[in-house]
Amino acid sequence: MNITVENPYALLLLLTVPILAIMMTSWRKGRIILSEKIVNKTIFDKISVRKSDRFGLRRAITLFAITFIIFAISNPQLPGAKQLVNKESSDIFIAFDISRSMLSQDIAPDRITKAKLFAVKLVESMRSERIGLIVFAGAAYVYMPLTNDYNAAIDFINGLSTEMASYQGTAIGDAIEVAEKAFTQEANRSKGLIIISDGEDHDSDAEKAAEKASQGGMVITTLGVGTERGGMIPDNSTGGANYKLDDQGNPIRSKLDASALKKIATKAQGSYYNIGDNTESLKGVLDMVSKLDKGEYQSIDTSNNFSLYPFFLWPAAILLMIELLMGMGLLITKKQTHEV
Template sequence: MGLKIEHMILLWSLLLIPVLLVLFWIIQAGRRRKLGRLADPALVAQLMPNRSTVKPVIRFIFFLGGLLFLLLAVMNPMIGTKEKQMKTEGIDVIIALDISNSMRAEDLKPNRLESAKAAVDGLLNRMGDNRLGLVVFAGTAFTQMPLTSDYNAAQIFLDDISTGDIPAQGTAIGTAIELATRSFAETEGRGKAIIVISDGENHEDDAEAAARKAAEKGILVSTIGLGSTTGSPIPEYRNGTAIGYKKDRQGNTVMTKLNETMMKQIALAGKGIYVHGSGSDVGLDAVMSELGKLQKKEMDEVKYSEYDSLYPLFAFIALCFFVIESLVSNRSYQWTARMNLFNDKKNTAK
């Protein structure tokens, strides 16, 4: 059963739910403290017999439920209703993207990392039947996204990448190539390639050896070098505000340079090509053009030709939650209040 979301970017709006939960808890706790300072809780209960402490919580739960389903409805999730077996022909490409601090350098605008992300985002619209994966690296490496042809999901994973994702700093290109190599399925006859996008300041491992091993397995390793060979300072930020440039222990501004020699050696060992990243595509188009010569293999893939929108269902559920929320009063039921009053009179008579 296939499921896709038309407006994936709106997934971020779901963060509103936990934010509202925290705000509600803070407000309720503040009210309890204020009432506690005014009078004893037992006296407050006598003075405000109709006040309910449970009803506001119940109302808020129904409100949150309504908001959740409303947000889901606006995203327009769709469920596949008609399967179709399709033949797809393409290659598998994993992009290994450097997210070390040096990628904040602004010799490419707005900076090296954002330029690379924009280029990969543009590539997604031209992937055709090719599959794409993402590996990110700094002092170590991890898989950001496994091989997929779901480019809507790929855009979400791509947008989420930042230089703060890996605390361990460095540029472990070899580790990234090894991880990418292990990520490929054992599919005979289907072209496989790794594209390393980095400034090449490798201080961690033997990237050439990793590229050579990948090439021995039939995986081409191409590289794109980002940045200037003359060097550029690395901006530093605090709470999103620029506070200057990174400095060494002697107080000198650290300059990060493109190590073009290293990037060329990796591409040579991996039997791929090297491109100096420039322009809006940072050289990706040139690399993909070269990869177009790789052998393509047909694969059977189940795709859905018809989808039904879940918008009406989720919108109806949201409406039900909001209606119930509006019917729940913050006051106690009148008959319970009368019962308490009746009991008080009997106790007084005794």
């Protein structure tokens, strides 16, 4: 039986149940000590209207009720019948630069981390589109095909690293060509490509590739990562805080090539933004996506899962009602005892 939990973090509240048990027991002991200081136990038993408060039982009932409520909040679910449904969306590929220059720290904490954070925000803002991921350095390849599984897309983005690149370079042209081949070939649907890169040392064929892709209906938006002043490229291969050196032994300064990225975007009816301005960049990308033609595709809908929370909520309500009646003395007749 494949049970999923809609709100798994709610189960952390179960850690409070034993704490509540200790607090209730401590409160009970304090009440007993206080009552014995005020009046003799024998006299208290004679004048007490309620001959027994069954504290141990009431405590157990309360804790069980709280436990059931926590399970209800977490909402365990059984898988419902899977249905094939038709949906409309644009197809968007995010091409991500994983070359070593993305380790430069001219923006905090470094270019690749900043780019990953922005890409996650981008995916979260495009939850009605199909999204795919392409990674490139000296070569490009599809890292994740088009999908509407946004949680998987975020996981893939978080896993990006410059260590994934077999060859160094910035093959933006290759990334554009890979995207062209990966898009579904439908005449009634335009395609969007978002390139996240520092643009440095890009291949000379990138502009030609962008122009060719544009003729096939692709719109390209480029997002620059870094600053034109640039920064050193960390190199930890020899240990210590070293930097990548040129042939003369001088530290290499990597700079954002905004001009190159602007030319690529212009060739494919797109725009250029620097992710240093998160708000403007996000707005620009979403504006591009909103203008793309929507296409229809089939998807398996599993949103009709069967929620099990009523099976926890009703027992909790019944237990709380029983505890309330016991607190009023309606279900208690036994002789008073100082049970803990």
